[in-house]
Amino acid sequence: MAIVGSGPSAFYAAEELLTRRDVDVDVSMFERLPVAGGLVRFGVAPDHQTTKAVERVFSRTARRNGFRAFLGVEIGRDISVDELLDHHHAVIYASGASDDRKLGIPGEDLPGSFAAREFVAWYNGHPDSAGRTFDLSGRRAVVIGNGNVALDVARILACDPDRLVPGDIAEHALDALRRSTIEEVVVLGRRGPEHAAFTTPELIALGALQEVEVSVHGGYDASDDAPIKLRTLADYARRSPRPGRRKITLRFHEAPVEILGDSHVQGIRIASTRMDGSEQDLEASMVLRSVGYRGAPVPGLPFDSQRGTVPNVAGRVVDPVDERPVPGVYVAGWIKRGPTGVIGTNRYCAAETVDALVADHQHALLPQPSRPGDELAEVVHSRCPDSFGFDGWKRIDRYERVEGRRRGRARQKLVEVGAMLAVARGTENDQYLPQ
Numbered sequence: 001m002a003i004v005g006s007g008p009s010a011f012y013a014a015e016e017l018l019t020r021r022d023v024d025v026d027v028s029m030f031e032r033l034p035v036a037g038g039l040v041r042f043g044v045a046p047d048h049q050t051t052k053a054v055e056r057v058f059s060r061t062a063r064r065n066g067f068r069a070f071l072g073v074e075i076g077r078d079i080s081v082d083e084l085l086d087h088h089h090a091v092i093y094a095s096g097a098s099d100d101r102k103l104g105i106p107g108e109d110l111p112g113s114f115a116a117r118e119f120v121a122w123y124n125g126h127p128d129s130a131g132r133t134f135d136l137s138g139r140r141a142v143v144i145g146n147g148n149v150a151l152d153v154a155r156i157l158a159c160d161p162d163r164l165v166p167g168d169i170a171e172h173a174l175d176a177l178r179r180s181t182i183e184e185v186v187v188l189g190r191r192g193p194e195h196a197a198f199t200t201p202e203l204i205a206l207g208a209l210q211e212v213e214v215s216v217h218g219g220y221d222a223s224d225d226a227p228i229k230l231r232t233l234a235d236y237a238r239r240s241p242r243p244g245r246r247k248i249t250l251r252f253h254e255a256p257v258e259i260l261g262d263s264h265v266q267g268i269r270i271a272s273t274r275m276d277g278s279e280q281d282l283e284a285s286m287v288l289r290s291v292g293y294r295g296a297p298v299p300g301l302p303f304d305s306q307r308g309t310v311p312n313v314a315g316r317v318v319d320p321v322d323e324r325p326v327p328g329v330y331v332a333g334w335i336k337r338g339p340t341g342v343i344g345t346n347r348y349c350a351a352e353t354v355d356a357l358v359a360d361h362q363h364a365l366l367p368q369p370s371r372p373g374d375e376l377a378e379v380v381h382s383r384c385p386d387s388f389g390f391d392g393w394k395r396i397d398r399y400e401r402v403e404g405r406r407r408g409r410a411r412q413k414l415v416e417v418g419a420m421l422a423v424a425r426g427t428e429n430d431q432y433l434p435q
């Protein structure tokens, strides 16, 4: 079997396949980056280290007999979808969501307006964001959206950067946040608090930041028997102002109408989503659109551009025209069901996919590979000479942890691909490595 991706759904699918008693399989995992983990490394906030501990579960899977990995190999670019299936009985695509939903309002593409995904990738040291900069020299940033990602970016922007040191935030982001002059982060939700998608622990984490004043614009009250999330908001609304601190202001029932500015974001026009629809302009130097990640197509694989997912029934990829299953091709995780759910959700999602795959195997519905699996390793090494296996990733992992420990941090992330390759190959004295 081949699995594309190395995020939670890929590893949960591998674990399920390698531990089932009713099948005896080998699993080859293909990841386009030189590092494994998907959004556990590049999405989960750098100050949420307990969440990132799930990487240990993934490493255990990687040590199982029958597992091998190819890091630095992009399916659909280096190896085609058809080629991959030619060498395997089945392929599970667990390629996640690497794109963003759009707002569809004027000014969305102005410099200073970003998808939250880009900002998250930057502070988490994604190699695609290496060398990027975010200008944090303004006074106000506006985050559009009301999910946990919106609260993550608001917290990272507003908190004392020293809080982030023990985690694994990328060094360049820590430096930029130390120089930041942002005084207020506004979080904008088009619906009311009772519909906000963020979870209670994320909301409570905001209020726990002593150095930040969290408030609810226009006030808010909740009855004693209201859900804890609403009572927490009411508590924030009652707090007396604490001048001199950075602010996070939660605004509800307001939708963005236009991002304002000539050559750079200067503000945002918002409209009340209540009856009167009144509009207001807010000055801002940065807008982060946190309205959802979105799957990206893999060339050669069916794709539903409306939903941003691969069309499937319980994990079996189906032809978008006749809706019949494409033999041997499956999906798991965010590319299967869209960008919802926590890490653990992907376990059930991957198990459902593997159930479908095993049932198809038992009914002799899987195609016979037309070429030997081992031959693909030679093709990979000739086309992607910089690719390496899981041992290379473990070397990077160890290096980052040791370097982190020296600095009192969970991990000192490598960001440049060149530096990652140097460590994976065991040439740590390489010029690419940060000193």
Ligand SMILES: Cc1cc2nc3c(=O)[nH]c(=O)nc-3n(C[C@H](O)[C@H](O)[C@H](O)COP(=O)(O)OP(=O)(O)OC[C@H]3O[C@@H](n4cnc5c(N)ncnc54)[C@H](O)[C@@H]3O)c2cc1C
Binding pocket: 004, 005, 006, 007, 008, 009, 010, 030, 031, 032, 033, 036, 037, 038, 039, 040, 042, 043, 044, 045, 048, 051, 073, 074, 075, 076, 094, 095, 096, 097, 098, 120, 149, 152, 293, 298, 332, 333, 334, 335, 340, 341, 342, 343, 344, 346
């Ligand atoms: C900002 C953010 C914060 C989050 N915080 C939390 C949290 O605190 N707790 C929690 O439980 N959940 C959190 N989540 C949710 C969690 O990260 C997701 O549920 C989970 O990562 C989805 O897993 P996945 O395997 O489907 O996709 P991903 O994790 O995105 O993995 C997909 C992998 O596929 C690779 N890939 C893509 N295309 C190809 C290709 N063509 N060839 C080879 N490889 C490819 C990608 O590089 C990536 O490594 C967060 C999500 C985000 C966005």
